[in-house]
Amino acid sequence: MSTKTGAAGKTGAGASRAPSASNFIRQAIEADLASGKHARIVTRFPPEPNGYLHLGHAKSILLNFGLAQEYGGRCNLRFDDTNPEKEEQEYVDSIIDAVNWLGADYGGTALYASDYFDFMYRCAEYLVSSGNAYVDSQSAEEMRANRGSFTAPGTDSPYRGRSPDENLALLREMRDGLHPDGAHVLRAKIDMASPNINLRDPAIYRIKHAAHHRTAGAWCLYPMYTYAHPIEDAIESVTHSLCTLEFEDQRPFYDWLLEKLADGGLFERPLPQQIEFARLQLTYVVLSKRRLIQLVEEGHVDGWDDPRMPTLAGARRRGYTSEGLRRFAERIGVAKENSWIEFSILEDAMREHLNDMAPRRMAVLDPLKLVIENWPEGKEALCEVPNHPQKPDWGKRPVPFGRELWIERDDFAFDPPKGYFRLFPGNEVRLRYAYVVKCIGYDAASDSVRCTVHEDSRSGTPGADRYKVKGNIHWVSTAHAHAAPVRLYDRLFGVPQPGSGERDFLLDLNPDSKKTVSAQLEPALREARVGESFQFERHGYFARDPDPNAFNRTVTLRDSWVK
């Protein structure tokens, strides 16, 4: 709960933000407000609780809730739970969690399509009575064969001429459980010759003797998605029903259905308007539910909240911020045509936000010991290290310094390549915020770099800058640092369009997407709270994982994938 109010409070659209770019959806809304068609807009986010939310859903959530907030309207969170078989409470909970995390304000009460089953059924009886729907008793194969094709019109069902009374009696028998699955379906009576296949008498109810996660055994007749969705929207007085482009061909049915029901007095006009936008397709990522389920069930990842997963649970655990996602969504905007969005745009949005809000810390990911031979054993100094270089008001913290330090293994080279400015025998570097040391050798037996220190070179003391060095490396004191597992996550897939063509998408998994190292962290990181983000200097942004002491790499400082 605190997540929700906290995030919503901080990110109020429009409050501190530049005005959002116009687009075809905003234009439609503004026109409807200007003409007086609507006094207030209502949008909705309608997930089906059959999987975890992912980055594509985030786009839809931020769009729907963002518009409602911007135009002073309302946005509903509505579970589209009309399919009894695939839906589970676990998914409902994870969806509410993710929506709260994104800071979307749905007024605290989630809605459920299954609460409308009675009314939906009443609509079906009305359609039957008014001659706009009929019970078809063809087999599934017959129905498929008679549907026609893109080039050939369909053929009327032999049952299409049933009278309203006969249809109503049959429909009630179906509802009352007198018929087995598949014996009959209820179909809208529109036009079997329509060039739009979706208008060739679409099925609107099917018999399914299955228990539902909320209505249990109350029903054995369930509405089809294409029938249920417009009715859900109209019940909630949704004004603008935003959906992804693949529903464009469904729009004529959406309108047909609501017009018929409004004619029958079941709804008042104005009716909701469906508007389609391009779904998010991100390079190096798969967003299809089926594939995500496969990744989890076959163990290619460590569960739904694996930080490599594009689920919001995974993104959050990786250290992505909801504000970063909001910036990303604003940057990519909404379009009417599908296209691929570069993963680097998402990473840049995260870098940008994390750079702003993540305190700096020192962490050595691949530790090599450095011994300062002229520093007395047991002597300790406290170096003052800024928490954020551009934010002096964030203050400094004392970081202990001593005779033995951990440095990065690749900050030392016995035989340095040309242009190498870090430690090698005879060279001097600055240990950040501390002293300048000179490398005097390497001891293979103890695997340690040997140095001497210039005691008058301490950062921030007078004359310290008379030492001119080209290398500036980070460190932690071996006596004070703690070892911790740090997971170096990278892209889960190694190619921009995993599984394109007929290729098995699993073949495109990046074998190096997770590497765990035993890092040495400065003392202040012991107090990190779960979910807290830091910049590990010179490495990137890392978030504290729920696993004890562990950190996850959110994103590197620079994009290593640019060619």
Ligand code: ATP
């Ligand atoms: P399914 O195949 O199970 O229907 P879905 O991804 O459409 O999967 P829903 O739970 O029905 O899942 O989606 C909820 C909402 O999120 C819908 O309005 C849908 O249009 C939107 N949505 C889903 N995927 C994306 C995406 N990649 N980009 C933008 N919006 C999306």
Ligand code: MG
């Ligand atoms: Mg869907």
